[in-house]
Amino acid sequence: MKRILVTGGAGFLGSHLCERLLKDNNEVLRLDNFYTGRKENIKHLMSSHNFELIRHDACFPLYVEVDQIYNLACPASPVHYQHDPVQTTKTSVHGAINMLGLAKRLKARILQASTSEVYGDPEIHPQPESYWGKVNPIGLRSCYDEGKRCAETLFFDYRRQYGLQIKVLRIFNTYGPRMHTNDGRVVSNFIVQAIRGQDLTIYGDGQQTRSFCYVDDLISAMIRMMESDPEVTGPINVGNPQETTMLTLANQIIKLTGSKSKVIFKPLPSDDPKQRQPDINMARAELGWEPTIPLETGLLKTIAYFNQT
Numbered sequence: 233m234k235r236i237l238v239t240g241g242a243g244f245l246g247s248h249l250c251e252r253l254l255k256d257n258n259e260v261l262r263l264d265n266f267y268t269g270r271k272e273n274i275k276h277l278m279s280s281h282n283f284e285l286i287r288h289d290a291c292f293p294l295y296v297e298v299d300q301i302y303n304l305a306c307p308a309s310p311v312h313y314q315h316d317p318v319q320t321t322k323t324s325v326h327g328a329i330n331m332l333g334l335a336k337r338l339k340a341r342i343l344q345a346s347t348s349e350v351y352g353d354p355e356i357h358p359q360p361e362s363y364w365g366k367v368n369p370i371g372l373r374s375c376y377d378e379g380k381r382c383a384e385t386l387f388f389d390y391r392r393q394y395g396l397q398i399k400v401l402r403i404f405n406t407y408g409p410r411m412h413t414n415d416g417r418v419v420s421n422f423i424v425q426a427i428r429g430q431d432l433t434i435y436g437d438g439q440q441t442r443s444f445c446y447v448d449d450l451i452s453a454m455i456r457m458m459e460s461d462p463e464v465t466g467p468i469n470v471g472n473p474q475e476t477t478m479l480t481l482a483n484q485i486i487k488l489t490g491s492k493s494k495v496i497f498k499p500l501p502s503d504d505p506k507q508r509q510p511d512i513n514m515a516r517a518e519l520g521w522e523p524t525i526p527l528e529t530g531l532l533k534t535i536a537y538f539n540q541t
């Protein structure tokens with residue numbers, strides 16, 4: 233049995249990760265300051281004697297004994313990370329320093345939940361890991377994008393300087409049950425609007441594309457990455473390479489929910505990427521992983537969740 237620390241464990245991805253790690257018979261310490269995380273996300277796990285909850289801000293050092301660390305603490309949606317941008321950068325950078333320091337002391341493996349946002353508004357599609365990105369360093373999204381880029385730098389410097397066993401995953405859009413209701417992420421936005429019979433808001437002309445990975449696929453990738461050979465450090469892209477335009481997604485959600493909602497258009501916010509698609513060849517080769525859950529299946533499970541809440 234391994235002792236595993238999950239920072240950001242009460243969030244959307246963190247709660248699914250804790251659930252899977254417990255199912256695999258590990259002892260799980262879940263750290264969260266509840267900035268965007270919710271107790272409801274993990275209340276079904278609280279009765280497990282292998283599950284422990286630590287209310288703590290990752291910006292401050294932590295002393296616990298564990299074998300592995302999954303570093304997920306960070307608000308992930310623009311609404312939340314732009315609410316307190318200084319705190320967002322602090323969480324990414326100080327949080328990474330604190331967790332890397334802990335991993336160094338314990339000689340523990342550590343995985344960073346990085347993001348496709350490190351590519352900024354990319355000039356090439358799909359984005360391979362070798363592409364260094366096109367990021368605005370002073371824009372509204374920079375607190376998140378540059379914070380995550382700096383965290384990656386720290387991970388690789390800790391490896392070069394101290395020989396740490398690091399794992400860096402660049403996560404592309406992921407969706408599923410326990411996403412926040414109103415955090416501006418497109419899948420949850422559209423589903424909630426459709427269920428409430430409100431118009432679905434598209435920013436721009438709806439021709440911008442995104443690719444969406446169902447949460448269960450993503451969690452499998454995270455665990456495979458953590459358990460991979462020590463020389464596999466990443467960064468490795470994980471996501472679903474199948475692209476969908478925002479207009480197609482909106483219409484699909486209206487159909488699947490049986491809603492009478494219409495689609496309305498609003499101006500595109502600044503720095504919004506026109507296209508975002510992962511090149512997952514490295515994940516296929518190094519992790520033997522690729523997503524298996526079709527968009528319609530994942531959307532139906534997510535709609536069922538939002539229908540209950």
Ligand SMILES: NC(=O)c1ccc[n+]([C@@H]2O[C@H](COP(=O)([O-])OP(=O)(O)OC[C@H]3O[C@@H](n4cnc5c(N)ncnc54)[C@H](O)[C@@H]3O)[C@@H](O)[C@H]2O)c1
Nearest residue numbers: 240242243244245265267268269289290305306308403406
């Ligand atoms: N969901 C996605 O599509 C996606 C894509 C790319 C990267 N990621 C990364 O995955 C991680 C999890 O994302 P998510 O979608 O679950 O977001 P989320 O907002 O649901 O979860 C983030 C969690 O971190 C916690 N947190 C924030 N600041 C903290 C701090 N200072 N100390 C302790 N806890 C703190 C929050 O309370 C929350 O529980 C994030 O690091 C995010 O950048 C997610």
